[in-house]
Amino acid sequence: MMKRLSFLEKAQWLPSEKLHSIRDQSLRELVKVAYDEVPFYRELMDKASVKPADIHKAADLGQLPIVTKPMLRHAFPDRVIRSTGKKVYASRSSGSTGVNFTVLVDHETEGLFQASFLLALEWAGWSMGEPHLQTGMTVKRDFPRRMKDALLNCHYVPAHDLSDSHLDQCLHILERYSLRHLWGYPGSLYYLARRAVECGWNRPMRSIVTWGDTLYSHYRNTIEEAFKTRVVDTYGCSEGMNISAQCGVGSSYHLHTLDVIVEYLDDSGVPVSPCESGNIIVTRLHPGPMPLIRYKVGDVGIAGETRMCACGRGYDVMQSIQGRETDIVLTPSGNRLIVHFFTGVLEHFEEIDSFQVIQENLDSIVLRIVPAGEFSIATRRRIVDALKEKGADLNIELELVQEMPLPPSGKRRFIISHLARPHDAHFPTLET
Ligand SMILES: [Zn+2]
Numbered sequence: 001m002m003k004r005l006s007f008l009e010k011a012q013w014l015p016s017e018k019l020h021s022i023r024d025q026s027l028r029e030l031v032k033v034a035y036d037e038v039p040f041y042r043e044l045m046d047k048a049s050v051k052p053a054d055i056h057k058a059a060d061l062g063q064l065p066i067v068t069k070p071m072l073r074h075a076f077p078d079r080v081i082r083s084t085g086k087k088v089y090a091s092r093s094s095g096s097t098g099v100n101f102t103v104l105v106d107h108e109t110e111g112l113f114q115a116s117f118l119l120a121l122e123w124a125g126w127s128m129g130e131p132h133l134q135t136g137m138t139v140k141r142d143f144p145r146r147m148k149d150a151l152l153n154c155h156y157v158p159a160h161d162l163s164d165s166h167l168d169q170c171l172h173i174l175e176r177y178s179l180r181h182l183w184g185y186p187g188s189l190y191y192l193a194r195r196a197v198e199c200g201w202n203r204p205m206r207s208i209v210t211w212g213d214t215l216y217s218h219y220r221n222t223i224e225e226a227f228k229t230r231v232v233d234t235y236g237c238s239e240g241m242n243i244s245a246q247c248g249v250g251s252s253y254h255l256h257t258l259d260v261i262v263e264y265l266d267d268s269g270v271p272v273s274p275c276e277s278g279n280i281i282v283t284r285l286h287p288g289p290m291p292l293i294r295y296k297v298g299d300v301g302i303a304g305e306t307r308m309c310a311c312g313r314g315y316d317v318m319q320s321i322q323g324r325e326t327d328i329v330l331t332p333s334g335n336r337l338i339v340h341f342f343t344g345v346l347e348h349f350e351e352i353d354s355f356q357v358i359q360e361n362l363d364s365i366v367l368r369i370v371p372a373g374e375f376s377i378a379t380r381r382r383i384v385d386a387l388k389e390k391g392a393d394l395n396i397e398l399e400l401v402q403e404m405p406l407p408p409s410g411k412r413r414f415i416i417s418h419l420a421r422p423h424d425a426h427f428p429t430l431e432t
Helices: 002-011 016-037 039-047 058-063 069-075 107-124 143-152 164-176 186-199 217-227 339-346 377-390
Strands: 088-093 101-106 132-136 154-158 181-184 207-210 231-237 241-245 253-255 260-265 277-284 295-302 320-324 352-361 364-371 395-400 415-417
Touching: 002 107, 016 039, 016 058, 016 277, 039 069, 058 260, 069 295, 101 107, 107 207, 107 231, 107 241, 132 164, 132 186, 143 154, 154 164, 164 186, 181 186, 186 207, 186 217, 186 231, 207 217, 217 231, 231 253, 231 295, 241 260, 241 277, 260 295, 339 352, 339 377, 364 377, 377 395
Parallel strands: 132 154, 132 181, 181 207, 207 231, 352 415, 364 395
Antiparallel strands: 088 101, 231 241, 241 253, 260 277, 277 295, 295 320, 352 364
16 A cells, blocks of 8 residues: 555656556556456457457447446346455445445455545645544444554544534544544534534644545535635545545546546436536446446536646546435426535525435425524525526425434435436446
8 A cells, every 4th residue: 555655646746648558558457357357347348349459548448338336236246256366355335325235345456545545635735644533434443444543643533423512522632632634524524613613613724634425615615714724525436446536726636547537428328528517437447356347336527628737746637526316306307406506595594504305206305404593484485486496396395303314324415315216227238
């Protein structure tokens, strides 16, 4: 991991052509290994009449079919894994889809992604070994995690408890150990920031890094205001890949160009234009025990027109990530309402403390609201009218609650969609 990190520290400044050439070499090796050793990919490629020699560079990936979670689950484990000669273990997660999914990983592959993550932490302003506070859900620290905590000098605190008393404890730890670096889920850091402002707590941080959830703009504003430094957001997926991260200079995300290739496709599998949002399709350049080629992770993002960032790093950029597919409300007219649609309207209502949108069917949503005080019938009407005026062409039912229920994962979601999404079926996969 450390060797890889020193390599990346230099490689990030290489010109993009050079980085692409290294990346494409990895891609050729990946495709060959997958074809030779993994029946699942060999069958897919044979059906598509594609040979490893046909794939020279990232742009050639379009010849291969999209791979979805159901396809991999169906073929798991025998047809999707290969032997790396190393100890493997299962990484199981439900992501945000609620569908359990298992990926086999080994320490080598994981170490490569950890190195990229450490690189992103360095971008944020952290240096190896500097003490920091991390909020997270893995409260039970097993041996490897304890090793990691010790190596990186991590004070780990649970993120599922966001009560004032727990937040006060977190602020106390920051103070007691003079910590200047704060990392974790955007939602938990947001509430910590709110508490810090409430208490008049005022110690500037040197780095703030977020991951694992959507960093809404009001989260970012509150965190940056409370801790007086810029939030560097990172983007990864529950399959253990770190995909991109902000560098603290521009607002775009740098793709970890030597670890992954990202494509942005519409629901028919056609690449979208750089400014349109598209389904994120990831190819992991390290084959590991379970190669992932053109894997549909279930997120939506925008490539953006700029290929370079002002920081001068040669890594490709991604303009933005628009959250999980479940973070989108679909309307009968075919419109998609992202979370910023709702925050953009509802942040103007002082009567709302927090909200959550639940979609059970295509015609309607339930807007769950924790009121901030008086909540009249006229207010209800104004909210519904404002949403409809902006384009929410469906029935909107308001439900007032005292407290927003937190799901077992502890990750708060603004939009919960129970719609069966037809996206997978629209992809030109070879799934039968
Ligand atoms: Zn940059």
